[in-house]
Amino acid sequence: MRILVVNPNTTASMTEKIGATARAVASSGTEIIAVNPAHGPVSIEGYYDEAISLAGLLQVVEANLDVDAIVVACFDDTGLDAVRSLAGCPVVAIGEAAFHMASMLSNKFSVVTTLARSVPAIEHNLVRYGLATRCARVRSTEVAVLDLEHDAGPARAKIDTEIRRAIAEDRAEAIVLGCAGMTDLTRSLTADHGLPVLDGVGCAVVLCEGLVRLGLKTSRLGGYTPPVKK
Amino acid sequence: MRILVVNPNTTASMTEKIGATARAVASSGTEIIAVNPAHGPVSIEGYYDEAISLAGLLQVVEANLDVDAIVVACFDDTGLDAVRSLAGCPVVAIGEAAFHMASMLSNKFSVVTTLARSVPAIEHNLVRYGLATRCARVRSTEVAVLDLEHDAGPARAKIDTEIRRAIAEDRAEAIVLGCAGMTDLTRSLTADHGLPVLDGVGCAVVLCEGLVRLGLKTSRLGGYTPPVKK
Amino acid sequence: MRILVVNPNTTASMTEKIGATARAVASSGTEIIAVNPAHGPVSIEGYYDEAISLAGLLQVVEANLDVDAIVVACFDDTGLDAVRSLAGCPVVAIGEAAFHMASMLSNKFSVVTTLARSVPAIEHNLVRYGLATRCARVRSTEVAVLDLEHDAGPARAKIDTEIRRAIAEDRAEAIVLGCAGMTDLTRSLTADHGLPVLDGVGCAVVLCEGLVRLGLKTSRLGGYTPPVKK
Amino acid sequence: MRILVVNPNTTASMTEKIGATARAVASSGTEIIAVNPAHGPVSIEGYYDEAISLAGLLQVVEANLDVDAIVVACFDDTGLDAVRSLAGCPVVAIGEAAFHMASMLSNKFSVVTTLARSVPAIEHNLVRYGLATRCARVRSTEVAVLDLEHDAGPARAKIDTEIRRAIAEDRAEAIVLGCAGMTDLTRSLTADHGLPVLDGVGCAVVLCEGLVRLGLKTSRLGGYTPPVKK
Amino acid sequence: MRILVVNPNTTASMTEKIGATARAVASSGTEIIAVNPAHGPVSIEGYYDEAISLAGLLQVVEANLDVDAIVVACFDDTGLDAVRSLAGCPVVAIGEAAFHMASMLSNKFSVVTTLARSVPAIEHNLVRYGLATRCARVRSTEVAVLDLEHDAGPARAKIDTEIRRAIAEDRAEAIVLGCAGMTDLTRSLTADHGLPVLDGVGCAVVLCEGLVRLGLKTSRLGGYTPPVKK
Amino acid sequence: MRILVVNPNTTASMTEKIGATARAVASSGTEIIAVNPAHGPVSIEGYYDEAISLAGLLQVVEANLDVDAIVVACFDDTGLDAVRSLAGCPVVAIGEAAFHMASMLSNKFSVVTTLARSVPAIEHNLVRYGLATRCARVRSTEVAVLDLEHDAGPARAKIDTEIRRAIAEDRAEAIVLGCAGMTDLTRSLTADHGLPVLDGVGCAVVLCEGLVRLGLKTSRLGGYTPPVKK
Known part of the structure; x- marks a missing residue:
């Protein structure tokens, strides 16, 4: 099982720390891919930072859709709904x-x-x-x-x-x-x-593992219908 | 009084229609500046479109901060909190x-x-x-x-x-x-x-006019504290 | 545009102060008619005062229905629903x-x-x-x-x-x-x-102006159906 | 025990019917005093009727304060808070x-x-x-x-x-x-x-009897503090 | 009228005290039958005690169903729903x-x-x-x-x-x-x-008396449908 | 890791089916111990059945406390709080x-x-x-x-x-x-x-595994304080 752990800010040291926490918690068969956007804020502190992190966050998710589940690793649950719409697999935010x-x-x-x-x-x-x-x-x-x-x-x-x-x-x-x-x-x-x-972080990793093990995915009815290509 | 009306999608015809509605409602002394982002989705239909519109939305707002109030003209109230944090003047979304x-x-x-x-x-x-x-x-x-x-x-x-x-x-x-x-x-x-x-749109314009007339601005305590430069 | 500002208590000095605040906020084309009931409590402090002020309040409103909007100028929003049923124009209470x-x-x-x-x-x-x-x-x-x-x-x-x-x-x-x-x-x-x-008071005046400018009126379906003559 | 049952409208036949229902339910030692205001609406249908009934309602309550409890016998619970503030004894509305x-x-x-x-x-x-x-x-x-x-x-x-x-x-x-x-x-x-x-009506009568039997009264702290004489 | 007052714990001195309170409040024609289970916790302090008291509680209720109403005399309202389903008469818990x-x-x-x-x-x-x-x-x-x-x-x-x-x-x-x-x-x-x-305790007794006087019983539709014999 | 799966009713065929579901979902290192009480209702259908199942449920839990986590396998989440107080390990109910x-x-x-x-x-x-x-x-x-x-x-x-x-x-x-x-x-x-x-059932099993993997246990402060021996 492959779980993408996305840190929505661009601070690589924090991504590493989050990745290490995720790996410490994950089952032996789970691969953790910890990433962060190439551009955007160095930390998410408030509404504005959240908003400007989203383009980079969605870009890095889109480049890594070949996974079984996704963890959004910011406590504000930044972009959670958009990632769910985009990805379709289970997506759990850490908050x-x-x-x-x-x-x-x-x-x-x-x-x-x-x-x-x-x-x-x-x-x-x-x-x-x-x-x-x-x-x-x-x-x-x-x-x-x-x-x-x-x-x-x-x-x-x-x-x-x-x-x-x-x-x-x-x-x-x-x-x-x-x-x-x-x-x-x-x-x-x-x-x-x-x-x-x-x-x-730990909670989100085990929840993702659980949802994948149960064969459950994000609903595609209603709010999480996949985005229309425009 | 100058009110910026931001359509978060890039469809100029919709921006014009929104601008016309705003002008039809505004008081005689109010100037309506209707804008849309240079890039982003052509319409906002669901969570993903909302998220990818935000970078462009904030950019066009940042380029037009010399106004008395701002209307966010998408019914999802896209980016409302981020615009409030950024701008400080009254910001009202149409929803x-x-x-x-x-x-x-x-x-x-x-x-x-x-x-x-x-x-x-x-x-x-x-x-x-x-x-x-x-x-x-x-x-x-x-x-x-x-x-x-x-x-x-x-x-x-x-x-x-x-x-x-x-x-x-x-x-x-x-x-x-x-x-x-x-x-x-x-x-x-x-x-x-x-x-x-x-x-x-009409509701937001008259609310903005009213808030400006009352000398009221977005609170700078708590959640709408101005973003830290990073 | 004519806005009736009703102070539900009988203290004329307070009515004047409220009227002055309303005029200071109102647009140039707006006429403020500040009134108070002829009889009733000198101030509204609690449930009982609210209740005994209502007859006088509705009487003074009924005598001044030839207006575009009404402000109920008591922070308890005394009689708001009854005034809406009676008047039909936009009615906003200050609370x-x-x-x-x-x-x-x-x-x-x-x-x-x-x-x-x-x-x-x-x-x-x-x-x-x-x-x-x-x-x-x-x-x-x-x-x-x-x-x-x-x-x-x-x-x-x-x-x-x-x-x-x-x-x-x-x-x-x-x-x-x-x-x-x-x-x-x-x-x-x-x-x-x-x-x-x-x-x-200021908030209610600009809200009334806005509602009138938008051509909106109190709904006549359901709870604000006009009272039956008895 | 004496319970005042107030019908807030002026229709005496309804007051009689309510009084009869109350008496049918009351304990043998309970006296029901069924009254209605001398003036006001003949029925309470909506917010306006409620509001204009209050002066008469409070007047007839004030004339009958020598009771152990009061039932407000209109399903809108018209004036309930005001009667509580005025009377101090247990007051229960039928709704x-x-x-x-x-x-x-x-x-x-x-x-x-x-x-x-x-x-x-x-x-x-x-x-x-x-x-x-x-x-x-x-x-x-x-x-x-x-x-x-x-x-x-x-x-x-x-x-x-x-x-x-x-x-x-x-x-x-x-x-x-x-x-x-x-x-x-x-x-x-x-x-x-x-x-x-x-x-x-029946529910309110037995609740009043119960509260009186328990020696309980309307609180005089906070919202039901007795009205100030003005 | 006979009211069963069940203390869900096994402390007889508390049952007596509760029974005395109930009798002091009850009308002259009301007989109070104060009981407690034969086995179970001596006091109900928290979720576990609640759970283990239920078998005894239901047993003592089942042995005393020939009453007009039941008071569940523990402030956690222990077993209230089960007693309602079982008994059908009015059941009021003291909380x-x-x-x-x-x-x-x-x-x-x-x-x-x-x-x-x-x-x-x-x-x-x-x-x-x-x-x-x-x-x-x-x-x-x-x-x-x-x-x-x-x-x-x-x-x-x-x-x-x-x-x-x-x-x-x-x-x-x-x-x-x-x-x-x-x-x-x-x-x-x-x-x-x-x-x-x-x-x-007092509140529950007078509520039971009132419900019985009104001829009201626990609903048998939906959640309080009588238990199926198994 | 050992997870106790308790079916609160006494129907062994249902316990087997629940156990099989749990095993199908569990990680390879997880042992599922599926049990049911020795006595109590054959199915839980409504409040009364829930209440009379609790003694047996708590007994079978108490006899099996040497586990890492507990699943309460009735959709009413029967006895969940009591099991938490008793056990201290993570306890998840299937509802x-x-x-x-x-x-x-x-x-x-x-x-x-x-x-x-x-x-x-x-x-x-x-x-x-x-x-x-x-x-x-x-x-x-x-x-x-x-x-x-x-x-x-x-x-x-x-x-x-x-x-x-x-x-x-x-x-x-x-x-x-x-x-x-x-x-x-x-x-x-x-x-x-x-x-x-x-x-x-599946959801509860993976949640238990996750909580155990994270080293988390039921809180012992407040409501889930261990029961006092009496």
Whole structure:
């Protein structure tokens, strides 16, 4: 089985980190192809970055359609619907993957993400997926995405603080980490805080594997009808 | 006052029609600048078209930021959040404009749009705006966007049928026309069916004028914080 | 164009202030007719005041039906549905006007109103309009309506405090001022707090102008069917 | 125990019928005082009638505050909040009474009311009470309120038709009769259709008796704070 | 009239206390039969206890079907749907009873219950009943159910604290006590905190009496169809 | 990896069929232990059957806690919360599994289940999970669970009819089969109707495998705190 993992930003080091996380989780028979667009924003922080990443994202997907499933590896679930329409195979974005998985481990979860400017986009996704009622609160740490690449120390402390608040104030029973750059912290945060801490990359990989194993594909009726050639 | 009206697709004839509708509605002191991207899809029909239109859409907006307000003239409200983040002035998309206006004229409205593949995107917008509870049903006529340009006869009959169903089955008290290409039918449909029929282009223009007159701008806190230069 | 602005309470000084705000916002061709009932409560603070104001409100509307649109100038949107049924022209209440406009400038807004006793009525309106999901919180300042008339100093400080809390605690991106008596504070609060601050009177006037310009009227099907003479 | 049953319209024959229904249901120790306003509309059909009935309604309540509980006997729950603020004792309206009771007898219920114009007001109440999710559909029979007084034959057939549709199409497990004028049909409709058919008057009377027996009163914090004398 | 009051746990002293509360509230002609299962958990604290109590609960109900109505006297509303399917007479659980009654006395209420582990089950019930929008917050005191039996002093102080917080932070206008073991505190808490404090046992008894008086029974269509003998 | 698949009813032939489905889907390294309770109902059709199955269900789970994950193989998700509290490992029920998976393949899905009496329980689960907004309609075929065992012919025709209706009337883009007894029809229905048809057993197995691979467990904070020994 071949799974395309697309990082919608152009930062190759982040693509590598995401690819490594995906490979660590994937079954032995699964090949992970981690890619990023050739051009576009170096990180996705807010609505504008999302929008300008889409052309490059769709281009790199279109060049790699010979796969069994696709992971969209940005926590905003950037371009998810367009990739589904284009590809037809199962397509899972890392935000939705983590929300669905957290809903099966807890009565309520909180999200801990990077910047405040990303919070509304995440909240809109939750509403649209139906899972807003399962999410107690979307919290931001004010850690920039690329800082997670360069300096994990203070970033980790800020994440710890927000997790503690989520448990005490939100009565969260699980935590979803709201950035693909946080994937390597999952296990240590789970151990330290005593509750499930979910990373979307891992969740999306196992969901894709599962959907492929079940022979299921994206519906071609209604909203995900393949695009008309123009 | 200068209002930029952006048609996110590249069909110039549609841009002209939208521009004409906007000018017919605008106050005497308002200049309408109707533009479309240089490249991108010739029509927006579904998620994929939306996504690939965004680069061109943002480019043409960025080239025209010297305006007082912006109308996004695609019923899917394509790129609305990104344009808001980029521009800072009031930005109103034609879908939301019509939904808000219809909510002040009726207890419940129905939407009559073109293709079934566009329905889920419109429903998602309604949920996100909060106005899903005000919309009885999103109906599709299976009229392609560009057919509205070329041949209004059979298209009109299909629209009539769906409006009659909306009144009888949905108990709709108003109708929102779900495509920028339907703007010239508004008044005759209102007359024929005896209920308010709203076109988003006109609604968006008067909303922009109003917001400018009130001195209001897009919030720069939270989700619409200006994009970071990268 | 003639717009009737009805203050549902009998305090003429407030009617004048509201009328002045409306005129300051209206287009040059628009005539504002600001009226209040001859009898009824001097201010609308809670459900009972709302109910006993309605007879006078409808009487003054009925005496002034020769207008193009009507603004109901009480933040509780007192009698909105009854005025719509009676009049048939576009009718916009100042609460809903501000909620709809704020929804196009921000991802989420908070309301800052006068007394705690008015909060549930405002929350009910938000739920009914569908916009409760867009409102982070309805906050009260415990400033009585008429104190806003007599002494703006301490009232302003309390409003400032609640706006600061709304930004910090509610992550509000815009503020709706929840009382027709606060209309003259809008611009200075916008400047001081760095986010859009909306006053319903101005919003309702430009919405009425827009609806009239578009040739739209209140639906006569369903809930707003004209009342039967009895 | 003394329960005031207020019919908000001025039709004395309907007040008598409502009073008789209330007495038939009340415990032996309960005195029913059935009243109607001296002036106002002869029936409540839509928003306008509701609004103009309120002054008379509050007047007749104010003249009869020496009671233990109050039933507002109009299915639109006309003036409910204002009566609560004024009276302080338990106040139950017949619409809400029937919705709450039906929620304890069925997974989902449908409402069968008189005119289409009354449907939106009932739907708004359901949303506000939280019980919209329990109501499958609000159906209208196009039987005018006063026709129920004068000629039950054809009205009964129309009600039967809508109940059959509610069972087949809405999967309703119970029926709420949406008009105080239908109270005498309850038992025969229950027998004929084989599901619980609820009349709000009876429900409201037993709810009032129950609240009084429990020593509970309307809250005086927040929205139902007693009105300020002005 | 005979009302079966079933305490789903096996603690006889709690059954007695619940029976006494029920009798204190019931009308003179009502006989209260308070029972508990022969085997099962001594208290219901969380999902597991709920599940293992059901066999005993249904057994004791089946042995006592010769009644007019049934009260399920656990605040989690344990087994409510199964008892309805089995019995056919009116069945009211104490959680729902208190939520419905509180909705008619206040704009919003908060729940004060025992352990944090019980909060999600209560929240799920509120969502399902539709009344989640009426409940400001479910608060836990960390008082174990059986401690309420043995030592009311410190338990009372913790309940007081949470009620004060509910008024200040949640703007609750009424309080629902979330445990059958708190039934004897209702009146003194009402007096001390100046707002309605509701106990589910009393509410359920008067609701049952009311439903029986109205001749209403659990619907036998749809979800509550009697179980098939197997 | 060892996954316990619990059929909550006592029909061994159904347990075998479910076990075979699970094994067909599971990875090579996964051992499926398919069990059913020693006593309890032969099928779960409605609330009462659910309730009386729980003691046996929990007993068989308790006897098999030495596993990595647990599948609750009844479409009503019988006892899901109790099993989570008891076991601590990942626990996935087949209803929720299919709803979550369908949400990642379609904008909206419909459920096709057996008896009308099961519909409300499924609808309640959807509301609680947050996914009611993703489900267009829960449809029943009036095929009894055990008939699916004995005679697939007419049952298949009824399922076909409901799927066609779901596509035409509900605009469903995917179908969830609402009974563990339908698991062997999935692929042929997918092929015949041209949209994803999901069976909960397969979905639950791959979700369990994925959660185990990610090292995630049921949260032990809040609602799923382990039961207190009593």
